[in-house]
Amino acid sequence: MAELSTIARPYAQAAFDVAKAESALSAWNDFLSAAATAASQDEIRQLAKNPSVTSFQLIDIFEKVVAPSTASMRNFLGAVVSANRVDAFPAIAHAFSAHKHAFEGSADAYIVSAFPLEASQAKELVSALEKKLSKKLNPTLSVDASLIGGFCVTVGDEVLDMSVRAKLARMQSALTA
Structure with a gap:
């Protein structure tokens, strides 16, 4: 299995590109930090691994917990969860933060x-x-x-x-x- 940082890199780059285009780097950073915190919770990790929980149900749970403020954030959340990459959210948030700091x-x-x-x-x-x-x-x-x-x-x-x-x-x- 690939390293989480390797999996996270393209997601973080995509999020950074969208955030930069929307001039919303801080909002995206907060959103990804919240998603990383949620993904680190034992209950969420267990739900993500549970085959009887659909990706739609998991997306709904994440949207309630993280509360993405834009459609692009909701789409990003849906893409990551649908690809069964919930465990990569902390690495995505870290890589995004590195892009943000380099840019700023x-x-x-x-x-x-x-x-x-x-x-x-x-x-x-x-x-x-x-x-x-x-x-x-x-x-x-x-x-x-x-x-x-x-x-x-x-x-x-x-x-x-x-x-x-x-x-x-x-x-x-x-x-x-």
């Missing part, structure tokens, strides 16, 4: 700090990161006391670990080498 020149940034950041500190850090990466960032902040001090930032596949824990690990590695 933005990225999601996951910032983990050892201590809670004040609003001004977070704004300053995000501003410096945007300048360094030449991208508009959508930050998500969290706290992890095990970092001891500093912060760790993940943007896509790039990781900037400026934590005390990482510095101690590098020093230990250098001393034992």
Whole structure:
């Protein structure tokens, strides 16, 4: 069986093309996120695998749960469900988000700090990161006391670990080498 990301790629591209044509990237992103959340529910997954549930019934359930706001969203939902690809919705949403970020020149940034950041500190850090990466960032902040001090930032596949824990690990590695 093909990887879900391989299956999701053409669906995400089609959704992106339609969303771009409709100038509704945010609405489509919200719609696909809702569909991914719904598809991740145990009850929905069981219904999707149940041979006695028709695709029309499953589409109806999805429309009630996700509430697509346009005809193109309803058609997309119907196409994915009819093709028995409900399990691909999370991968479709992820791939769509990647297309959206590339188009907008933005990225999601996951910032983990050892201590809670004040609003001004977070704004300053995000501003410096945007300048360094030449991208508009959508930050998500969290706290992890095990970092001891500093912060760790993940943007896509790039990781900037400026934590005390990482510095101690590098020093230990250098001393034992």
